Amino acid sequence: SAVISQKPSRDICQRGTSLTIQCQVDSQVTMMFWYRQQPGQSLTLIATANQGSEATYESGFVIDKFPISRPNLTFSTLTVSNMSPEDSSIYLCSVEVGGVSYNEQFFGPGTRLTVL
Amino acid sequence: AQSVAQPEDQVNVAEGNPLTVKCTYSVSGNPYLFWYVQYPNRGLQFLLKYITGDNLVKGSYGFEAEFNKSQTSFHLKKPSALVSDSALYFCAVRGRRNNDMRFGAGTRLTVKP
Numbered sequence: 207s208a209v210i211s212q213k214p215s216r217d218i219c220q221r222g223t224s225l226t227i228q229c230q231v232d233s234q235v236t237m238m239f240w241y242r243q244q245p246g247q248s249l250t251l252i253a254t255a256n257q258g259s260e261a262t263y264e265s266g267f268v269i270d271k272f273p274i275s276r277p278n279l280t281f282s283t284l285t286v287s288n289m290s291p292e293d294s295s296i297y298l299c300s301v302e303v304g305g306v307s308y309n310e311q312f313f314g315p316g317t318r319l320t321v322l
Numbered sequence: 323a324q325s326v327a328q329p330e331d332q333v334n335v336a337e338g339n340p341l342t343v344k345c346t347y348s349v350s351g352n353p354y355l356f357w358y359v360q361y362p363n364r365g366l367q368f369l370l371k372y373i374t375g376d377n378l379v380k381g382s383y384g385f386e387a388e389f390n391k392s393q394t395s396f397h398l399k400k401p402s403a404l405v406s407d408s409a410l411y412f413c414a415v416r417g418r419r420n421n422d423m424r425f426g427a428g429t430r431l432t433v434k435p
Contacts (some may be wrong), residue, residue: 239422239423241384247427247428248412248425248426248427248428249366249412251422251423251424251426254422261386298365298366300423310371311356311423313358313364313365313366313417314365315364316365
């Protein structure tokens with residue numbers, strides 16, 4: 207299994223500013239993912255972050271808006287840049303851990319972001 | 323690309339009655355299927371998964387789900403609902419060649435005493 211922590215757990219930010227969310231895992235993992243959960247909605251994959259390579263972004267998400275770092279196998283950051291109220295969401299970090307028959311995916315507790 | 327549909331936004335059941343939360347999927351090849359639960363102001367909690375083998379999968383808190391390949395469904399069930407089961411439930415699918423997981427829109431389950 208994997209234990210994932212995220213910082214901050216929540217924040218209230220002003221329009222036009224940026225926030226960096228940290229994700230720390232208690233074991234080395236290859237695959238890390240960032241999801242967004244807008245109020246009352248499901249989870250949407252933002253990007254996949256592998257250590258040593260650039261993140262792969264899903265349709266509708268761009269690096270300038272959501273830059274991601276993956277400096278090592280236990281840590282990643284997601285920055286929400288030039289924020290607007292539409293960015294108010296829960297942002298979740300997720301990791302994939304190798305299992306016997308397949309790789310299991312675990313989720314962090316999320317970062318609740320409110321943009322005023 | 324894989325996708326998941328949860329046709330019901332909301333499911334209401336009385337405590338003690340059986341519950342079903344529906345999920346259908348679309349994926350190339352054989353899928354990995356998952357159910358997660360989200361309680362208010364908390365993260366996602368894993369309930370159960372289908373990888374291979376027995377089509378009936380048993381998970382946490384008395385929940386189970388049946389993989390039906392012909393109907394491409396993976397409905398979540400529980401024989402006797404509890405008020406504490408009230409939460410938001412997400413079905414998810416991952417292809418065997420893809421590393422990312424796709425989630426359904428979620429179904430809000432309300433169990434009334």
